[in-house]
Amino acid sequence: MFLFFTVLLCTRITRSLVGLLDSLSDNTNEYKIYQNCYIEELNSDDIDININLRELSLELNLFKGSKKIPRLICECIKLKVFKSTNGFLDNLPDTFTKLINLEHLILNKNEFTEIPITVFSLINLQKLEMQDNHIKSIHNNIKYLKQLKILKLTKNLITYLPSGFCELKQLINLNLSNNKIMFNLKVFSVSEDKHIDFFDIMSSLNLNVLYLEHTKLECIPDRFEFKNIVEFYANRNKLSDIPVSTLRNSSLKSIYLDNNHFKKFPYNILTLEHLELFSIESNYIYTTIKITDLVSPNLKFLNLNNNKIKNFYISSDAVPCLTTLSLNNNHIENFIINFTSNSSLEKIYLRKNNISVLDKKFTNFKSLNLLDLRENNICKISDLNVISHEKMVLKIQLDTINLAENLFSTLSAEKVSITCKRKPASENDLNLLKQNNDENKLKILKLKFCYLSKIPKGIKRLSSVECLSFKNNKIKKVYNDFKDIKFLKKLDLSYNQIKFLDPNILLLESLESLNLANNCLKTFPPSIKQINHKKLKVNWDKCGDFLRGDKKDLGWMDIPFTYAPEIKVTFKKVNLEHITAAEVYMTYFNDMIQWDIEKIPQIILTEPENTEISxxxxxxxxxxxxxxxxxxxxxxxxxxxxxxxxxxxxxxxxxxxxxxxxxxxxxxxxxxxxxxxxxxxxxxxxxxxxxxxxxxxxxxxxxxxxxxxxxxxxxxxxxxxxxDISYFIENLISKIKYDILSRIIxxxxxxxxxxxxxxxxxxxxxxxxxxxxxxxxxxxxxxxxxxxxxxxxxxxxxLFKVESVAQEIVDTINENGNLLCIASQFIYENEQKESKLKEYMEFDDIELLNIEKITKEGIIFILKKMKLVYKNKTKRLRNL
Incomplete structure (x- = not known):
């Protein structure tokens, strides 16, 4: 069983926590002598302590500017993991050196200006994390951390590394990202020197992973070799080139050079034998790129997003293992891809380019499962092979939705998302699926921003579709064109102008999600009371301010409270948070018998008498x-x-x-x-x-x-x-009020x-x-x-109508002979007319007080005498 204990020390410390801390200590005589002092110190500090016994870990959270670690924690010598983050620590106590078994130390988000000298005594330390502090320098004694494998010092102010770094022979993962002045000119007088000293130290290590993101790195010295480094992260720097000499005999598998100053594509990187991922996003590459002759045998992912490329040529002979090609947000007009149908290419991202023609060069790959052509300007679809890849996802922007008719005639994809640049010339004759195969396997169809004013014809032919989206169009009326779609689970009609919704849509058997947010609906369809609220989730957000419905449809207030937790709503016209109970009752409830609303708050039970209980x-x-x-x-x-x-x-x-x-x-x-x-x-x-x-x-x-x-x-x-019948009734009304509120909430x-x-x-x-x-x-x-x-x-x-409450009171009284007796006596004492007595009670002989039961009218009579209700003689306007 996984043992995890959390103790919040904003109250007194518990013995259970002391027991846990004892189990992590060595219980020496000195510890036992000072144990009470340690506990008193814990009680005086505003802290949280979380202990995980299985992992021998302790997490300390400090509050209110506390800067010290309680002494008792430093006695927990069995600890292997210590964590204190997002606090105010700027040093560690000398006794911290007792934690000799510590393997993982996490001190992120504190106020350290250096790595504390006590850390260098933790000879078994394997992982050290001090990210997001104010560390400016690292002491040479770091060389004593012989077992250190992972060092994370991101978001600090480090300017150089000491020579002792060279002795960290077990270090395999070093993260120095976001030390923004590490390669700053103000620190080194010669531009080259500031890099040479650093990379000489890197050459002496056996790193597998090196992070140098956002450090103002400008170059990598020729004499440096990546050697055993498998992953290199250098995003957000000033690199413009990678020397060929540094790549010799390299083991690099992943290289990240995003947001640098490259103007030409570094072809030499693609020649790396083991390279699998290369990302050079958001640079200044503008030249034509031809990846046709050189060979990158293991490259799987190539990312050139956010550059200025106009022409791009690539061949499967050069990158036989490529699965993902990403060229979003360039200026590509000519895209030539020479791949065989059996190639491994799975995803092509070409969003935000200048492509105007969709033809077979984009789709003739059996493994292709995603083609993203959004935010282009596809004006022509020609010479298009049948797209028969059933698992394929197609995302495309067309000039107008009319072009989609040609697309669907050859389409057999699983997911299709279409947007359009302009509204169609004529929508009346639009039938997207008139040439569609009845055996179409399409499961997701999204027609967003297509300027549609109605649901397109032929939608019912999508027999396998599970998700339909018509988001961000101009649709005003929605009829039940989906009744024959047996597998439809999700329907998105948000951000339209819908004023009419067929009530039967809410009763579709397979439907699980219906999004109607941001439309012009004025009421809820009556079918909302029939739907399975646990299965079907409907988003009605920002559909209007209709508090009350009409004879046919429903308003917000008419929604059953069992469904209310599922409906998100924002009232716009008035601030209804400050409305009072009396205002709601007097505005919306106009029954023949009314509560005296001012008396309702006075009907309240008292709590048990507050006495000292031993x-x-x-x-x-x-x-x-x-x-x-x-x-x-x-x-x-x-x-x-x-x-x-x-x-x-x-x-x-x-x-x-x-x-x-x-x-x-x-x-x-x-x-x-x-x-x-x-x-x-x-x-x-x-x-x-x-x-x-x-x-x-x-x-x-x-x-x-x-x-x-x-x-x-x-x-x-x-x-x-x-x-006392009055006292009883008031108590029962208090209970009824509580029951009603509980039932609603x-x-x-x-x-x-x-x-x-x-x-x-x-x-x-x-x-x-x-x-x-x-x-x-x-x-x-x-x-x-x-x-x-x-x-x-x-x-x-x-639920709190007088008639309903009176019925519950009368049912309770008639089941209890004692209550029946005192209630009938109250009525008899306050009403002399026999005709009224017969209305209020059922009896054989009134003189003998042989009462069989009280009627609801009798309870209302008692409530009137208690001045809790009155007969309503006015008609009020029901608006707010």
Missing amino acids: NNDLINLWNLYLKPHITTESLINSMEKYVNALCKIETLRYSFINFFNSKQYNKIKLYLYTIFNTIKDKNDPKQIENICTAISQEVDFCYDAQYEMLQYIYISLKHDGVM TSNDHSQNVHKLGYWRNKLADELGFIKNMISYGYLRSEKLIDKKMYILYQFFL
Whole structure:
């Protein structure tokens, strides 16, 4: 099992961390003597410590400008990996030399100005990373790191290397990139010398990989030989040539010379026997390139993007293994490629050039799987062989979409992406697929920026297509032309002008993704209530500000809350975050019986009485009155462990409880004690076991989850045994409000539901009447509909209608003889007319108070007498 422990030391340090640190130390007498001092020091520092026992690694994160490493860490002599990044370290303590077994030291993103002298005592060190510091010089003592294999010193201020570097015979990977003044003229008086000294040191090493990117490198001395170097990275420099002598007997496989000053193509590099990758992007090469005579037997990847090449000729005899040719963003007009159909060429990138004709020279390769001709100006498609490579991807820009008819007549690719330079002369007669083979294997078709005003004819003939995109066109109406496409999974209609969408598109059986963002839709189609929300994801972003729908279609507020987490929405016309619950209710709800909205926030449960609870009180309550009634051994063990954890019995602590502060401890203990006391008095073994089962399911979770669970149980138990019907009803309404909010917020399987519920309960506490609570974790609000206050309030009042609440109250009362008695007595005392009494209750003999049940009208009568509701006599405008 993979052991990974994280301890946040913003509270007191735990014994579990001390145990982990002990296991990494040698437990000497000196260590034992000072252990308490070490722990006190850890407690006083604002730090995080992460320990991975399997890899014997420790990560230290420092906060608030702390610049020292706690002494206890330097006693962990078994450590092999130490990491402290993105901090404020500028030195290491002398005791750091005790970490003699350290193999990997990572000190990136700190404030070191040199490699600390203590590092050179770590004789087993194999990897040293000090990237993104302020290192200006390297001490000659680096020669003592005889086992060093990898050294990464990027993003520093290094100007030279000491002679001791020559003794690092095990070093195989050196990264000095982004030391921007390493080859600066101000450091060396002679331009040649600044390079000779450096490369003489490189010649003495056995490097396999050398990084010198962005170092102002201007030349490579003739007497240097790449020798064992396999990968050379020299991007973003001032190189204009690579001497032939340096390449003699070279083992180079990868060379990166992007963003340099080459004006001519360095043909000599292609003669390297082992070369597989050559990138010379973003230089100033303008000459005609002919790769036809010389031979580069193993070259697989050639990148010449972002140059000024006009003519390009290449032959498969010269590069028989070439798989990728990239010539994007040049000025190529003539592109001659002499390859056999059996060549290994797989990808050709020619984006942003001046190619105007598409013919067989681009497609006559069996292995070709990507041809990118976007941002050219293809005005003619001629002499085109049948493109029968089913795995091929074609990306192309045409003059107009009409040219695509010729393309599809010979096309049998898997993925096609087309853009156009101009709008078609006539779109009415356009039928892209009229000559298309019915057995076409096309799976992805993208027609972006093609100036389409409607879905092209013949789309339904693409029987195998899985993805269709008509993004960035001018389509206004979309009919269900996709019903016969049985495998369609993704449909992108974003950035059009769509005002009408066939509702049946949302019911396509195979569809999984529908993008309708940035259109002109004013309402949702009614079929949104029928779709499988877990399978089909629809993006409605920026489609309009339609809060309410009409008789046929739906608005934002009408969307079921089970689907709301999937919908991203931005309201433009008004700021709806500041709208109040009262404004939503009075604007949109006009029922015959209305809530007195000012009374709703006043209907709120009180928390358990805040009394001091000793650990013995809680343990005794559990042991004497609850534990004997539980029959399941695993439930007993779980609850016992939980109770002991809350009572801080160290050996039985749950991980999340470790991080409770004192207020959270007391709050959870208070709720648990009150719940235990309540169910003890009822003496119902079945209820005791059911409630303990519910509690045990949350004990492994965070404070927020435990609080929500315990509060819900407390609210559910609160109204039992009440003798005042008004008090009972108010408690029950409080529970109903909580249930409704919980149902809306947690209607999906989002991992942060409990934190969302805590957030919204606190945010709406003053407006709807909820108990506020300190929550441990926040959550990141999004632009999803379920995160909009306006939407939550609207959905809340949909479920919190007087009629619905009254029905839930009456069902609860009629199931409890005691409640039925006190409710009927309340009605009898406040209403004398027998006709009304018959409306409010069902009974055989009113004089004998032989009441069978209370009616919903009777509950509404009680609510009126409590002045919580009233009969509505006005009609309000439903707009905002």
